[in-house]
Amino acid sequence: MLNAEDWISKLKPLLSNVNHPIEGMFYLFIISLIFRWRWPKTWNSFLESVSANTENIRDKEVD
Numbered sequence: 001m002l003n004a005e006d007w008i009s010k011l012k013p014l015l016s017n018v019n020h021p022i023e024g025m026f027y028l029f030i031i032s033l034i035f036r037w038r039w040p041k042t043w044n045s046f047l048e049s050v051s052a053n054t055e056n057i058r059d060k061e062v063d
Contacts (some may be wrong), residue, residue: 011031019026036043 004025015024018027032043
């Protein structure tokens with residue numbers, strides 16, 4: 001089983017040689033799938049922390 005340092009050492013050369021934005025987005029997508037599969041609670045808490053606050057948006061739409 002690879003630890004975090006092993007993952008980073010394997011991914012760093014791959015991500016440093018990205019030649020096109022779509023290629024970079026694909027790599028980030030694959031990394032997020034692996035992260036979501038391996039650490040689902042951490043992934044969900046990360047998504048909650050970066051999500052927008054929708055309560056204020058709903059209040060503005062009513063006005």
